[in-house]
Amino acid sequence: MSDLERIEAAMEEKVRPALRSHGGDISIDHVEGKTVYVKLLGQCAGCPSADLTNETIVEAELKAALPDLVEKAVVVQTVSDELWEQAKKLLREHHL
Numbered sequence: 001m002s003d004l005e006r007i008e009a010a011m012e013e014k015v016r017p018a019l020r021s022h023g024g025d026i027s028i029d030h031v032e033g034k035t036v037y038v039k040l041l042g043q044c045a046g047c048p049s050a051d052l053t054n055e056t057i058v059e060a061e062l063k064a065a066l067p068d069l070v071e072k073a074v075v076v077q078t079v080s081d082e083l084w085e086q087a088k089k090l091l092r093e094h095h096l
Contacts, residue, residue, distance in 0.1 A: 003069055004028070007036060007062065014061035019044055019053070026058065034071040036062060045083050050075050 001009070011026060019026055024044025029037040038058060040050055047053065059073035 004031065006066060007031065007069060010062055010065040011058075014065055015058050018057050029076045034069060036070055036073045037076050038073055039076050042082055046077075050077070 007028060011028070015026055019040070019042075022044065023042050024047075025041040026044070027039050027041060029039050031037070038054070039045070040047065040053070044050065044053060054073055054075045058075075059070075062070040062073055
């Protein structure tokens with residue numbers, strides 16, 4: 001199993017369940033050395049608590065599961081495609 005597959009498996013087991021319980025999800029943007037850059041998706045994208053979520057859930061779980069691979073997790077701040085589509089739908093429905 002590659003390093004990226006190991007990180008993905010740890011996220012699936014340890015991180016995604018917590019985020020999905022709040023209507024969110026996560027994807028790996030890229031990995032540089034022992035730093036994993038992630039994008040928060042769904043309801044977690046752009047959330048005011050994103051930094052806290054990253055520190056207490058994402059980074060903590062990945063470091064605990066894969067101390068040989070992960071020292072830090074960084075949230076790449078973007079607006080997800082899902083959020084753009086939700087905004088467009090709201091604007092169309094309300095003729096704004």
